[in-house]
Amino acid sequence: MGFLSFVGRVFFASVFLISAYQEFVEFGEDGGPAIKALRPKYDALTNNVMVHTGVKLPEFDLKHVIATAIVLKGVGGLLFILSSYLGAFLLAMYLAFATPVLYDFYNYPPESSEFGELFSKFILNSAFLGALCFFWGIKNSITMRLLKKSSKSKTL
DSSP: OHHHHHHHHHHHHHHHHHHHHHHHHHOTTTOHHHHHHHHHHHHHHHHHHHHHHOOOOOOOOHHHHHHHHHHHHHHHHHHHHTTOHHHHHHHHHHHHHHHHHHTOGGGSOTTSHHHHHHHHHHHHHHHHHHHHHHHHHHHHHHHHHHHHHHHSOOOO
């Protein structure tokens, strides 16, 4: 069971590790293709927030945002393989912040082709986030069972 769990974590984390590696290799001086894809989505997000709440989001250097995403995916993936809560937390933070921005299906009419593609990727990332929550729950229940078992005193 332990080996099978390890293999499952490797397969799960490989999605994030390969993505982080690809973005790292393509990063270059200007942030690579990731910055070209992120810029219009970030602009749409800031516009939506401004229109609906009246709050102006601060300006970020998107190269730093992409570098942070690379670190979260890379370090989080490696730690997740080692069955670490921290690794799962880092991956969950990446998914929680990146998914609604990158897969903004809500900015497209439902009959458009972009809507279907973005919606399916949004749901996939939501499923990844659910899998990480499941991992936390399993790790927590195992830890609690072990603590409960070890705290029982043996009487003679």
